[in-house]
Amino acid sequence: MKYTDRFRKVTVLGAGGKMGGGILQLIATEICNLALAHGKGGQPFQLIALDVSAEALRGVRDYLRTQVRRVAEKQIVQLRQWYDDRDDLIENWEIIERYISDVMKIVETSTSMDAAKGSTLVFEAVSENPGLKVKLIREIEEHGDGKTWYLTNTSSIPIRELDEAAGLNGRIIGFHFYNPPAVQKLVELITGEGTDPHLKEFSHQLAGALHKKVVPAKDIAGFIGNGHFMREILFGAEQAEKLANDHPLHQALYMVDLVTREWMVRPMGIFQLTDYVGLDVCQNIMKVMDPHMERESLHCELIDRLLEQGVRGGQHPNGSQKDGIFSYEKGKINGVYDPGTRKYILVDKVESATTTILGSFPAGHTPWKEIIRDPLKGEKLESYFSNLRALNSAGARMAVDYGENSGKIGQLLVDMSVADSEKDVNTVLLTGFFHAYGPINEYFN
Template sequence: MKIKNVMVVGAGQMGSGIAQVFAQAEFNVILHDLKAEIVEKGMGYITKNMNRQVEKERMTREEADAVLTRLTPSTDLNNASDVDLVVEAVVENIDIKSKLFSHLDEITPNHAILATNTSSLPITEIAAATNRAGKVIGMHFMNPVPVMKLVEIIRGLATTDETYEAIEQTTKALDKVPVEVKDFPGFVSNRVLMPMINEAIYTVFEGVAEPEAVDEVMKLGMNHPMGPLTLADFIGLDTCLYIMETLHEGFGDDKYRPCPLLRKYVKAGWLGKKTGKGFFEYN
């Protein structure tokens, strides 16, 4: 099937990044969120990125303007009534996502594919909220979306080959690299990444080293571009905790038990960069 018209639901950093790469690849994109101010902020984020590309001479002013003209802001989900693909990028909560997909199933055309950018939740369970489970799929982008090449593509139990192939080709059209993974908690990326972050938090919790030292060891000793605690702050400690809880519940294995210090920071409201304080402080 030919995908041309896309709605991205969720105009936060991930959703805005996803909308940007679709618009740059010449898709018509609706950027949707519940509140106009959130959509405006998302559109502003994309505009800022486009201006930066022009300043760095990576594209012309005309090319940047063309990208922006392919973007339409939305606060009415009924605008999905004529799209070929929806990519959902809302809060990582199974109840919220399931309710949204059920609603989208009623609004979108029968041929439309419903994709979720979930980083850990089961595609099969999200698909069960719809009457088109064969057309529901995981499309997990990495942050920051305009820069990172990987997209994990996750089939649900009922996802058809036709749906997978359409999303694989669409991902390539975005100049991204699609990698197929199975529908298991955390998929590959977060099943490997989050326990590493959690273990880094344990080293601080147990007094093995200070956060700065932990990050230095991983950057200089393991050649990581960013230390795990800085990365956790950028992801959001609440998100890290939620994913660890999803892994712990999904596998029933205590190796995924969230560190008590991670829980304590989240309860304190120290969520990382977005609140100005996590393992490090941000002005």
């Protein structure tokens, strides 16, 4: 089957979710582009957006319309060529409106698994639950011709397990987008032991068409991204618990987050990132990973405790941040959760104590937002981290420990062969997590 023919009937499972919605957008525009580029008269393409929630699907149609407009505006030069034969479409806005409606026409929403029957290609983006994933795949397989290919967006479950449990004989591959899929350039590609080489080849072709950067990861639970992230949560929690011996826990959480953001020159601190992903999602990922790790326990008591108290994080359907370890106003942290009183304490109240305890920034500190596009990034970071190492404040020591540990995790992923190289680990953190520098570096030696 040719690349284009693979898209005859595509299903996105979990299209109402934040990952599924983004994947739906990418695939819908890719299909529309194929249809336009290959001319009219061919077999029509079908794209099924499947989700349990009808409401989420309605939301995703609105999201799709807005996103597709942006795509259309950017590729107007190309679109004018594709719609060259349409004499009724003259001005840019007419062509853009037409493209949006052509993309929307391809997408059919459904809450019934029956709609997925006969799919040539399935993108799976339901929640990180192996049982659920296998159940849904099996339902599609029951009515299928045994030729359907599955691209799963799992961020932690070994592909081999899904393959065996669903009886796919290699018709599944890990195609792990980063959030939001339409923006993030990274795709972790996870080939299971028996994955069909044609499927792998197709996946590379698709990633190329979507302008994604592919990093191959070995089929070991958590892969590279979460392999690194989950272990960092554990280390951050450990640091916070240690600090909590001398300070209130909420103060400790705030300090660790601040050090892992500002002192480490990262876009988010470790607990803000945990909120962004969702504490429940993180707990789930650890549960999936833990049984596969012989020498470690991937289990975070702090997260369990917070979840028991109803602290979850994650995002509202409109993409805004829900309260978690922190409370947020317009996406910015304005309070930190105090497990003792079960209330959020305003940041203003913990800030001054924080500065006293941690000490002031080392010389040469540049915020992440600025350093990320600074042509002298390398030199500036070099000098900043050398100043950091020379300091003996609590903040500097925490940052150095955290940086060293981050490097060790990166190295572990290479040693376990999860990643092919140090470079691949760094690429995932640079591209998928927007870090300004990779975890495997010379800054903390």
